[in-house]
Amino acid sequence: MNDIKGKIAIVTGAGRGIGFAAVKSFLDEGMKVLATSRHTSALEALDNDNLLVVPADLTDIESFEKIVSACICRFGSLDVIINNAAYAKKELLTDTTASVFDLHMAVNVRAPMLLVNEAMPHLLKSTHATVINICSVLSEKGYEMQGAYTASKHALLGYTKVLARETFKQGIRVHAVLPGGVGTEMIQEMRPDLDLAELSAPQEIVDIMLFFLKNRNHAVIDQISVRRYTKDPWA
Numbered sequence: 107m108n109d110i111k112g113k114i115a116i117v118t119g120a121g122r123g124i125g126f127a128a129v130k131s132f133l134d135e136g137m138k139v140l141a142t143s144r145h146t147s148a149l150e151a152l153d154n155d156n157l158l159v160v161p162a163d164l165t166d167i168e169s170f171e172k173i174v175s176a177c178i179c180r181f182g183s184l185d186v187i188i189n190n191a192a193y194a195k196k197e198l199l200t201d202t203t204a205s206v207f208d209l210h211m212a213v214n215v216r217a218p219m220l221l222v223n224e225a226m227p228h229l230l231k232s233t234h235a236t237v238i239n240i241c242s243v244l245s246e247k248g249y250e251m252q253g254a255y256t257a258s259k260h261a262l263l264g265y266t267k268v269l270a271r272e273t274f275k276q277g278i279r280v281h282a283v284l285p286g287g288v289g290t291e292m293i294q295e296m297r298p299d300l301d302l303a304e305l306s307a308p309q310e311i312v313d314i315m316l317f318f319l320k321n322r323n324h325a326v327i328d329q330i331s332v333r334r335y336t337k338d339p340w341a
Contacts, residue, residue: 107320111136113234114181116173118164118221119191121145123290124240127308128188128315133157135316140177142169143191164191164217165209170224177228184228186319189218189262190240192255196296199253207254214258219265234322235278238315239266243286243331252296263329270328281318284331285311304336 115132119125121143129141129149138156141149142164149159158180162169177184193213195206218239222229229235244256245263263282270280287293289305314330333341 108234108322110234110316110319112138113185113319114138114140114177114183115186115188116140116142116177116184116221116225117188117190118142118217120159121147121149123190123292124285124288124308124311125188125190127312128190129157131309131312131316137186138181140173140180142173164221165212167220170217170220173221174224174228183232184225185232185234186236186238187222187225187229188238188240188315189221191217192240192242192292194252194255194292194296196251197253198251202254207257210254210258211261214255215261215265218262222269229278230276233277234319235276236319236322237269237278237280238318239263239280239282240311241266241282241284243284243333245282245284246331255296267328279318279322279326281327282329283311283314284329286331286333286337305334306332 115137117125117128117139120129120141122145126148129139132139133154133156140158140160142160142162146159146161160173160176162173191213193210222237239262241263242259245259248256266280266282287300287305288311289302289307
């Protein structure tokens with residue numbers, strides 16, 4: 107296993123859910139973390155010298171230069187990007203407006219691409235360069251009332267595959283994680299019918315990220331799909 111103490115990560119959507127759990131776990135591992143979110147109160151309460159909180163709106167294309175510059179200014183380099191931020195709205199496709207569709211694409215697809223593009227000069231200098239994109243089971247499936255979100259997550263997985271192929275000779279590891287239902291605020295909004303006690307916990311997804319980061323060896327996992335235990339295997 108690789109030692110990740112001192113490695114530097116950017117985590118988007120870090121104010122709650124999977125992102126917040128990732129920030130806490132990375133700090134516990136001795137990593138340095140720039141956490142960005144529109145919701146920063148929980149992050150600021152962590153009060154850790156290895157944490158830099160940068161409020162940002164990922165629909166603003168100027169945010170990415172601000173985020174990466176802040177990271178380099180504070181920590182000096184960059185090793186890991188966790189593209190976790192996401193937007194989802196529950197509605198029929200036939201009721202989805204252009205602006206709502208574009209918002210899904212801006213947050214869920216364009217933002218990861220622009221952040222990685224801005225960070226690439228620094229990732230290329232790292233011996234542990236890793237990009238982890240939090241996709242979704244909907245990157246491969248299609249559920250009613252989640253059309254725009256599904257389209258954006260399909261696009262994110264496609265982006266992830268191409269990024270991996272374009273950068274692997276440069277030593278950058280790119281991984282996709284496709285969770286099913288995870289007990290977060292987003293799932294409560296999208297699927298209030300689900301019992302949160304039956305869903306995966308955010309920390310379980312973070313443990314997969316830690317596996318990727320700590321097991322940087324000859325075997326490489328491109329994509330990992332995760333289902334909640336109440337779902338039928340291979341369904």
